[in-house]
Amino acid sequence: MTTAHPSNFGSTVWQMTLMGLRYLRGRKLRTVLTTLAIVFGVAMIFAINLILPSMQEAFAQTMTSVTGADLTVTSVSGESFDPEAVLPTVSGIDQVGAVTGILHRQFSLPTLGNSSLGDTAQIDLVGIDPATIEDVHQFVVSDGRFLEPGDSGKALLPAGIAELAPELHVGTTFPLITAGGLKIYNVVGLMAEQGDLSSPQIYVTLADAQAAFNQPGLINTVEVSLAPGADRDAVAANIQQALGDSYTLDQGDSSSNTLAAMQVGLAMFDVLGLLALFLGAFLIFNTFRTVVVERRHDLGMLRAVGATRQQITLLIVIESLIQGLIGTAIGLLVGYLMALGMITAFGQIASNFFHRGDLSLQFSLPGLLGAAAIGLATALIAGYLPARTAGRTAPLEALRPSTPANLMHAARWSLIGGAVVMILGVLLLLTGKQGAAGGAILFLMGMVVAAPGLVIPVARLISPLLSLGFAREGDIARGNLVRQPGRAAITGSTLMIGLATLVMIAALVLSFAALINSLADANFSSDLILLPQSIAVYDTVVGADENLANRVRALPEVQDVGTMRYASSVTADGQALQVMGINPDDYSKVASFTVNEGTPEEAFAALGSDRNALFTAIALSTVGLQVGDDFVLQTAEGPQTYHVAGVANDLFTFKIAAIFISQANLAADFHKTEDVMLLINLVPGADKDAALANMQNILTDYPQFTAHLTGEYKQELADVTSGALVAFYGVAFLILIPAALGLLNTLTINILERTREIGVVRAVGGSRKQVRRIVTAEALLLGLFGAAMGVLSGVAMSYGFIAAFGTVGWDMPYFFPLAGIIAAVVVGVLLALFAAVLPARNAARLDIIRALQYE
Amino acid sequence: MSIVRTESLTKVYGDVGQPIPAVHDVDLTVDEGEFVAIMGPSGSGKSTLLYLLGGLDKPTSGKVWLRDSDIDALDDDALSRLRRNQVGFVFQFFNLIPVLTAQENVAIPLILDGMPRARALKQADEALARVGLADRATHRPTELSGGQQQRVALARALVTKPSVILADEPTGNLDSRSSDDVVQMLRRAVDDWKQTLVLVTHDSRVAAFADRIVFLKDGKIVDDNRLKGKGNADQIREQLSKMVLS
Numbered sequence A: 001m002t003t004a005h006p007s008n009f010g011s012t013v014w015q016m017t018l019m020g021l022r023y024l025r026g027r028k029l030r031t032v033l034t035t036l037a038i039v040f041g042v043a044m045i046f047a048i049n050l051i052l053p054s055m056q057e058a059f060a061q062t063m064t065s066v067t068g069a070d071l072t073v074t075s076v077s078g079e080s081f082d083p084e085a086v087l088p089t090v091s092g093i094d095q096v097g098a099v100t101g102i103l104h105r106q107f108s109l110p111t112l113g114n115s116s117l118g119d120t121a122q123i124d125l126v127g128i129d130p131a132t133i134e135d136v137h138q139f140v141v142s143d144g145r146f147l148e149p150g151d152s153g154k155a156l157l158p159a160g161i162a163e164l165a166p167e168l169h170v171g172t173t174f175p176l177i178t179a180g181g182l183k184i185y186n187v188v189g190l191m192a193e194q195g196d197l198s199s200p201q202i203y204v205t206l207a208d209a210q211a212a213f214n215q216p217g218l219i220n221t222v223e224v225s226l227a228p229g230a231d232r233d234a235v236a237a238n239i240q241q242a243l244g245d246s247y248t249l250d251q252g253d254s255s256s257n258t259l260a261a262m263q264v265g266l267a268m269f270d271v272l273g274l275l276a277l278f279l280g281a282f283l284i285f286n287t288f289r290t291v292v293v294e295r296r297h298d299l300g301m302l303r304a305v306g307a308t309r310q311q312i313t314l315l316i317v318i319e320s321l322i323q324g325l326i327g328t329a330i331g332l333l334v335g336y337l338m339a340l341g342m343i344t345a346f347g348q349i350a351s352n353f354f355h356r357g358d359l360s361l362q363f364s365l366p367g368l369l370g371a372a373a374i375g376l377a378t379a380l381i382a383g384y385l386p387a388r389t390a391g392r393t394a395p396l397e398a399l400r401p402s403t404p405a406n407l408m409h410a411a412r413w414s415l416i417g418g419a420v421v422m423i424l425g426v427l428l429l430l431t432g433k434q435g436a437a438g439g440a441i442l443f444l445m446g447m448v449v450a451a452p453g454l455v456i457p458v459a460r461l462i463s464p465l466l467s468l469g470f471a472r473e474g475d476i477a478r479g480n481l482v483r484q485p486g487r488a489a490i491t492g493s494t495l496m497i498g499l500a501t502l503v504m505i506a507a508l509v510l511s512f513a514a515l516i517n518s519l520a521d522a523n524f525s526s527d528l529i530l531l532p533q534s535i536a537v538y539d540t541v542v543g544a545d546e547n548l549a550n551r552v553r554a555l556p557e558v559q560d561v562g563t564m565r566y567a568s569s570v571t572a573d574g575q576a577l578q579v580m581g582i583n584p585d586d587y588s589k590v591a592s593f594t595v596n597e598g599t600p601e602e603a604f605a606a607l608g609s610d611r612n613a614l615f616t617a618i619a620l621s622t623v624g625l626q627v628g629d630d631f632v633l634q635t636a637e638g639p640q641t642y643h644v645a646g647v648a649n650d651l652f653t654f655k656i657a658a659i660f661i662s663q664a665n666l667a668a669d670f671h672k673t674e675d676v677m678l679l680i681n682l683v684p685g686a687d688k689d690a691a692l693a694n695m696q697n698i699l700t701d702y703p704q705f706t707a708h709l710t711g712e713y714k715q716e717l718a719d720v721t722s723g724a725l726v727a728f729y730g731v732a733f734l735i736l737i738p739a740a741l742g743l744l745n746t747l748t749i750n751i752l753e754r755t756r757e758i759g760v761v762r763a764v765g766g767s768r769k770q771v772r773r774i775v776t777a778e779a780l781l782l783g784l785f786g787a788a789m790g791v792l793s794g795v796a797m798s799y800g801f802i803a804a805f806g807t808v809g810w811d812m813p814y815f816f817p818l819a820g821i822i823a824a825v826v827v828g829v830l831l832a833l834f835a836a837v838l839p840a841r842n843a844a845r846l847d848i849i850r851a852l853q854y855e
Numbered sequence B: 001m002s003i004v005r006t007e008s009l010t011k012v013y014g015d016v017g018q019p020i021p022a023v024h025d026v027d028l029t030v031d032e033g034e035f036v037a038i039m040g041p042s043g044s045g046k047s048t049l050l051y052l053l054g055g056l057d058k059p060t061s062g063k064v065w066l067r068d069s070d071i072d073a074l075d076d077d078a079l080s081r082l083r084r085n086q087v088g089f090v091f092q093f094f095n096l097i098p099v100l101t102a103q104e105n106v107a108i109p110l111i112l113d114g115m116p117r118a119r120a121l122k123q124a125d126e127a128l129a130r131v132g133l134a135d136r137a138t139h140r141p142t143e144l145s146g147g148q149q150q151r152v153a154l155a156r157a158l159v160t161k162p163s164v165i166l167a168d169e170p171t172g173n174l175d176s177r178s179s180d181d182v183v184q185m186l187r188r189a190v191d192d193w194k195q196t197l198v199l200v201t202h203d204s205r206v207a208a209f210a211d212r213i214v215f216l217k218d219g220k221i222v223d224d225n226r227l228k229g230k231g232n233a234d235q236i237r238e239q240l241s242k243m244v245l246s
């Protein structure tokens, strides 16, 4: 009799690790296939974790590079303010050395054929007060001179500008867009500093900058230097207290629209990575369920010689962890390479757009650990359930010939359970918008649950179809599939999720395009439209003062002109809102809103009085307000109370949290009078082309705008939209990769398991071709099974999600995604055929003798 | 002193409508150092009885004591420990784990018990030497003959120095020469290493090595014959065939 050695757990674990490794080595192909899913998921997540901080870093640099000061003060809304409200207060605070006011804005330059700023795509125009700036911030002028008070049309450039525009020297001139039209600047000096080439700072006097942005007398940044030996934190706290909530210290502008948009894009990849891991978990689960059945004898024997249930569970968990570890390690490597590739590719784009070639990968340990943890956790969780089943193996299993468990019984229960869940899902789908998305998910889950019970009936349903091409082999294939309904179900489910996503995306694309069309038709009744370079990122746009609108209005063909203005703001609790300013009288003549209640006329009327605001549906739900509520908005004039007068969407704002207020309020509260968009109606019967030509003539002074015939613009917009939506199809296809792996995995397992059977078939005279056809037929059955489930749940999902979008105010029409359904079936079949190639060949090539001896 | 003792041990398979009593009301005592052969026609409940003795299966009613512990009172973990420490099994098929070497297969009960691996492997080597397979320690089961595999299984049963070794037709799959090797090894386990052994067999030549033969029929003990090693195979065969016919 031996004594127990409970302290020596490591010995057991080590032996089990050795066993796990040997088992895995014994089934190489399957191991590789199972591991690949983890590799894929971890790589995605890790790559994103690497790229995101690098991007953020790059942008943060761009955004904060203005300041060389000890402290900077900006308004919470991000808008300009009166220096008198801040400068005296701040300079009066103890230990403050010097203060200076700045007005600056980063904006994209229109792509002019012969811009004298050369390759510069974006600049930061910084208006400084030459009298005080040098007390805060050192400038070293290497050529020419510094700016002087009273300078007008003079600019100081960073040395690096020579790389972008070699023809610029001290003494030369260049034109720059301003709200008042193109203005010529004279280069008076070059700095020693290289500057940020992605967005070079061009220094002009404060007065010039105020003119350029049509914001006379205003600044948007205060730079503060501290007295020697001052306590930075204490001074910052004192300033904050003196200025109140409307101002903020040291906030780099890192929440830029561009960065936010990019983050959303990258988050999509994160979701994709998680989805891949989710499907990977399915694969591992599937594989290990098979493993447990396959190893019945070994596990039973281990139990007979004294392994406890936990020890058996541990053995399987260790094995799945080994796969997780290998997959994670390779995934991290692949992810790193992916990130490197993406950042290089992006660097190319970035250097074209922002002249930023120095985008480098930021290694992040938390990112690495996070991705690794997720990968390992996936393997652990997916392996645990089969491992627990394994633990329940009775010792006598080792001695019994295999007894197929009560599979049919289990399948029936899963069908009933799944059907109940699906019915609940459908009820939720039908009851209304709120729960529709949940209903869709429920339906999908019900489908997954029901899948084992669906295998047999669906296979029976499909197989007549198959017998057309496969005759006897089709029947055998069906028999093979039905033998392991659980496995077929899991494979079908992975494929289903991929294909359902495809169908859903197809439906969403259709509906979304229809929504855009209907918004465009409803909102833009005008004949012509003048647009800035980038729509919806108005904070990098230089608009026009009222001269442009007046000149357009003066054209003989023009009847009405309505304009849109812009300011950024935040609510009292810090929710960002884009504030759009319109003049209801003018604007209602050229455009309309899509309103959820009442009429557009009522909505316009509401804007005419008091501090009324119309919210986009998204804005209302982000801020959490109701129509009729009052709320506080941070403005350049401090907090102001506005009133939610209604809900209104239009084509340009329906995707964002935006509100509409009157231009009078925008001017009073935000000091913004630039037009960022002009909509124009012509006199009835006027010559559109002549009007367009006249318009373009005026725009030579305002190259930040381009003129479009509204009809043409709508067409262009539709093209761009569908182009962007095509990218979503790319996402769907990426999701299909793990599904394809799942198919390959199952087919491989099925064949391994039947090695001896295949040997028998061959021994009694089956040809290689017949064996191949059996495997192919099996793959097709699986593919069609997954496609059938995918189409059903895809329809449910698309219906549910389109209804759910209704709750955020996007009333999208539902289109039955026929094209998506056809695509899903075709893709399912193609994937199956593709996945079958290798296993079919392997099966056909099996050596008969060895196959017969296979244990 | 008794190592194994059963009292009205009964195992019924099948459902209520059609019960199959595989083992019926068996009272059996095996003393320390005894070599007991269990014989009987196919389906008479020999394997079932052996599994019940080793805690591989739960009785429908009745009790099994191994040394002083009532097996029925043990939970699954305790039962696993009991199989690991107190019982050594040798079966007819599937004895070895294919991914483990002979040495590891023998060491596995020790390793499961938490013994440091190096020490367990050393003890396994000694056990392998006893069954004459010292030179095959690093071979995988597929690289061993059937007889060698059964000897590895025997080494595994011996390595923990269990209270009792339970062997279910360990020679059922072997030719007569390999069979003789294995049975002689079993006999030595009892004589030289003071093991207690219960062996199920169809083969009267194998049974002739035992000290005592218990005959089962329809799950009941029909004869209990103490031979004290002086058994005669022909005699045993005759007795068996008489029983089958009756």
Ligand SMILES: Nc1ncnc2c1ncn2[C@@H]1O[C@H](COP(=O)(O)OP(=O)(O)OP(=O)(O)O)[C@@H](O)[C@H]1O
Residues within 6 Å of the ligand: B013, B014, B020, B021, B022, B040, B041, B042, B043, B044, B045, B046, B047, B048, B049
């Ligand atoms: N798991 C089981 N389920 C139902 N009946 C069983 C089961 N195992 C054994 N039996 C029945 O119990 C009876 C005794 O079986 P057992 O395997 O113990 O016989 P045996 O004496 O070992 O036979 P053999 O010499 O053929 O190995 C038989 O009738 C058998 O059919």
Ligand SMILES: [Mg+2]
Residues within 6 Å of the ligand: B046, B047, B048
């Ligand atoms: Mg038997």
